[in-house]
Amino acid sequence: MTQSVKSSMEQVIYEDLKQAILKRKLRPGTQLLETTISERLQVSRTPIRAALRRLAQEGLIDLVPNRGAFVIQPSQEEIQEAYQMRARLELMGLELGAGQFTEADFQRMEHACQDEVAALERGDMLAYLAANKLFHQLLVSRSGNRFLVGMTDQLLEKTNIYVMLYDLFYDRQYHATTDPIPAGAQQHRAILAALRAGNIDQASKRLEEHVVQSVAELKTTRPGYLGLDELWRDSSNANNALPTS
Known part of the structure; x- marks a missing residue:
């Protein structure tokens, strides 16, 4: 995968996950498994990890050593x-x-x-x-x-x-x-x-x-959340034909 393609995929993953969090598609506390994202979008781990770091810098996810990435879930x-x-x-x-x-x-x-x-x-x-x-x-x-x-x-x-x-x-x-x-x-x-x-x-x-x-006005429970594996279920994604390495 070329650097430009990796950058493009990083942006797609970052935007998709950010919008899913902001629009309450993903439940707070959801683990963002790299394997699931990689399989759904047919991409390597590199752009996924870069996108997750950006989301962590914005405070939307927590990166927990030896455990992975999670949508933040404040008590x-x-x-x-x-x-x-x-x-x-x-x-x-x-x-x-x-x-x-x-x-x-x-x-x-x-x-x-x-x-x-x-x-x-x-x-x-x-x-x-x-x-x-x-x-x-x-x-x-x-x-x-x-x-x-x-x-x-x-x-x-x-x-x-x-x-x-x-x-x-x-x-x-x-x-x-x-x-x-x-x-x-x-x-x-x-x-x-x-x-x-x-x-x-x-x-x-x-x-x-x-x-x-x-x-x-902050309601910490609501129906209708998606699982991470469902997030791209109805979308072929603009980059679904990209190579995985």
Whole structure:
């Protein structure tokens, strides 16, 4: 197999597995057996291992020495702890940044809210997560504490992965012309309104409510998962004729 073909197959495997994880086709904790992937796609182990490393770097799978690769499976306790810590940091950021927010900050928050709703309407989870992350980053951006900002960013990355795995995003259909604004987006707007009014206490209260609601919307069980051997069952795959070595 030439280097260009290996690179192409690596990308195919990476994209297929990533989409399967993001769209909840694979159950959290599923072992991603190299032998199964190799047999289903008729490819060598090299591009498979490269794709798995990329997914591990993004936090979507765990590479366990002497055991293999697994779709991440955070416990309910881990999820609760991450959100609790994130809430504490964001609340501290709001307190430290009180009176420092500018109209430009508020406009960026407003645009993030708009982008979030637009992404919901399109069913675009990655755009939704990006808009959500930006809004929360802005909440701590005026804290003046780079460690707080950095730690908040790390926790946002972690909780975004939990949303990918367990949120009801793909189980609901949002239509801007007929449906009310979803609860999460409404809460973001309520936080923004309180900040515009200079009411940090109200903004903090709304933020705490928002975090509680966010955790409540994460459902760690759902029907309809596929086995790894079923993932490519209905697809001949664009590279099914590639050699295995």
